[in-house]
Amino acid sequence: MPSFSASTVALLALTLTLVVIAFVAPVRAADPAPATDSAAVERACRDYVDAIYDLKPELIDRSVSPNLVKSGFGFNKKEGVYKQYPMSFAQLRELAASYNKDGKIPKDAPRDVVVLGVLDSIATAKLTASWGVDYFQLAKEGGRWRIRHILWQSHPPASAGTETDAVRRACLDYAEGIYLVKPENIDRAVHRDLVKVGFVQNGADPEPAQRPMSFDQLRTLAAQVNKDGKFGPSARKEVEVLDAMDQTACAKLTAEWGIDSFHLAKFDGQWKIVQVVWQNHRSKPRAE
Incomplete structure (x- = not known):
């Protein structure tokens, strides 16, 4: 029978102990489900910004709807104007896989998320990141919250003001266009690429x-839905x-339909509604 030194026996005992621990130790969940809708x-x-900063396009798959509609306004310093840039789901995924390959995003770049409102089926949030500010409209589909629409802009200059009264007026034009049977209000307040x-x-x-x-369907609705004065x-x-910022804003309308x-x-120079998610009123109160 072979003999072992005391140090060898001790090493074998330690190895056996570690193997046993590895088999019996409980498995820790790497990504627990959020406890509330607001957390989800x-x-x-956060998946969205982490995907771009950390080169993880798989997080886009998890957090963004394939039906994504994204539009942004980047400030062109040379011309002194904002220019619009649309982006599809596939383009966003490609961006996440390549945008920070050269490490252009500083390590301490902001990843600041503010949840602005959560309902049963829709939610609104704001992200401040290295490139600017994103507004998100999310929808709960199949039990999972995903980003459905995005509107973003470059960081506004420090001197930029906000026009909350004009933003509010556009939202009221939308509601009054429907209530007062005035489709011309829709022309004024809503973009044709709605x-x-x-x-x-x-x-x-x-x-x-x-x-x-679509825009045309909304205009037809405004011309017809309240003809009987309901x-x-x-x-x-x-x-x-x-x-609200100097180029983009987000708002909420509570109306009779939802x-x-x-x-x-x-x-x-004119504020127009470009993206809308809505839900009907629910009779049962929700818990966040």
């Missing part, structure tokens, strides 16, 4: 029905400007 919304937004989708819960259906709508003079049209989340942008 925040995590989706992207709008609603989430309507009917009865006991497990998932709300999605209702997309929405009276006291119909709700409560507008809250959630955040709650609309708006993203607005400034075109030739």
